[in-house]
Amino acid sequence: MFSKIWKWIQTFSSPKYFYGTAGKLIPWFAAGALALTVWGLYLGLFVAPPDYQQGESYRIIYVHVPAAWMSLFIYVAMAVSASVGLIWQIRLADVIASASAPIGAAFAFIALVTGSLWGKPMWGAYWVWDARLTSELILLFLYFGYMALQSAIEDQRTADKASGLLAIVGVVNVPIIHYSVEWWNTLHQGATVTKFDKPSIDTSMLIPLLLMALAFKLFYAALVLVRARNEVLYRDRNRRWVRELIQKL
Amino acid sequence: MGGYAFFVWWSYGITFGVLLWLTWSSLSSKKKVVNRVKRAMKREAMQQSNQVQ
Amino acid sequence: MNKRSRRKMLVVLVLFGVSVATVLGLTAFQENLLYFYSPAQIAAGEAPDSRSFRVGGLVVAGSVQREEGNLAVQFDLTDNTATVPVSYDGILPDLFREGQGIVAMGKIDSSGTFVAEEVLAKHDENYMPPEVADALKAAEQARRNESI
Incomplete structure (x- = not known):
């Protein structure tokens, strides 16, 4: 039984198999991401009503919140893949982790910048050192650290081990970010959607938010596969299947 | 945008600017890898033919 | 190398x-x-008295007094347990209004007034259209009238 599962995992995680399957999946994810973005932006920018307190400025929520969610989601995905790579020595897991890092960093950066553009008109400051903002900034640094280790260490196995370890240790930051607004007095307000209670946002405003969140997830799915395919090609550049594939191009 | 146009549009601009740039750079890095392998294959083929002679 | x-x-x-x-x-x-202290913590003497710190709370309705001709403003800040008077001379954020949550950075002077150097608005996690907010307010008002 176990050996069967193991064999199944090995087939599906073989770089050659992955390269082909991922190539077929990418267009679907990309098309879904594009369609949901257009739909979500239309509802968010033109249909959803203004907020009773923040007026039109709250529309930044439709990029800020999905980007912040993605920065956390991708970090967890990266750390899980890195640990799978470390423990079971599945090479594809390391590839997924290293392909995820720049995407996660981009989303963390977007969350910080759009948050600051939202903070200025509403709070009165572009930046404050409260627990939520600081822990999100540390998340960006963790992504940078992972990417730096990946590119600095020449031996791929050592690079995967070192950066994977950093990714796993950094996971402690994820619950800190999420609960920072409850554990400490922060300028950042509490959770609107991701709480056990009913979301404290009007349905007409919630729907575009969820659409954008789904759009960003599909965007990540498409882009991580694109990046992982490139990475697989590069890592297997001396293997026969890559040589045969490139000869055909 | 009720006086907040600057903040709202910059937010959207930066978000989609960053995401498009990342997409573009990810797609173009495939070309780099392929060219690199092609060059290596050419070099190896030349070396081999030299050895044969 | x-x-x-x-x-x-x-x-x-x-x-x-x-x-x-x-x-x-x-x-x-x-x-x-601890990004900010509450008025209750100040009343309990937990806030530092030598260095500047932040205080967060709600602006008491009807307490905002503006001086004419300049930006100076005075208001009371409460957490529904204790209240502290605040004075500030500067531009207030758009969200500053009575009943609004704010965070002010500054020091307590000898008279017990919090002299703010910076005032930031803290908004809540609720998002709704203005009509819904108005309807909620009206319903609240009606309930209060009924109970009287």
């Missing part, structure tokens, strides 16, 4: 950079873990 030792140097530098960033982050974090 050959290639390998250069790589090693780079790794050491990266690790050093990451740890410095983390330490800096955590220090900033530690100092501001």
Whole structure:
């Protein structure tokens, strides 16, 4: 039984198999991401009503919140893949982790910048050192650290081990970010959607938010596969299947 | 945008600017890898033919 | 330096950079873990009296007094347990209004007034259209009238 599962995992995680399957999946994810973005932006920018307190400025929520969610989601995905790579020595897991890092960093950066553009008109400051903002900034640094280790260490196995370890240790930051607004007095307000209670946002405003969140997830799915395919090609550049594939191009 | 146009549009601009740039750079890095392998294959083929002679 | 030792140097530098960033982050974090004190904490004497700190609370309705001709403003800040008077001379954020949550940075003067150097607005996690907010307010008003 176990050996069967193991064999199944090995087939599906073989770089050659992955390269082909991922190539077929990418267009679907990309098309879904594009369609949901257009739909979500239309509802968010033109249909959803203004907020009773923040007026039109709250529309930044439709990029800020999905980007912040993605920065956390991708970090967890990266750390899980890195640990799978470390423990079971599945090479594809390391590839997924290293392909995820720049995407996660981009989303963390977007969350910080759009948050600051939202903070200025509403709070009165572009930046404050409260627990939520600081822990999100540390998340960006963790992504940078992972990417730096990946590119600095020449031996791929050592690079995967070192950066994977950093990714796993950094996971402690994820619950800190999420609960920072409850554990400490922060300028950042509490959770609107991701709480056990009913979301404290009007349905007409919630729907575009969820659409954008789904759009960003599909965007990540498409882009991580694109990046992982490139990475697989590069890592297997001396293997026969890559040589045969490139000869055909 | 009720006086907040600057903040709202910059937010959207930066978000989609960053995401498009990342997409573009990810797609173009495939070309780099392929060219690199092609060059290596050419070099190896030349070396081999030299050895044969 | 050959290639390998250069790589090693780079790794050491990266690790050093990451740890410095983390330490800096955590220090900033530690100092501001408690981003602001509440008026009740000030009343209980928990807030520092020598250095400046932040206080957060709701602006008491009807307490805002503006001076004519300049930006100086005075208002009371409450957490429904204790109240502290605040004075401020500067531009207030758009969200500043009576009943609004704010965070002010400054010091307590000898008369017990909090002299703010900076006032930031803290908004809540609720998002709704203005009509819904008005309807909620009206319903609240009606309920109150009924109970009287």
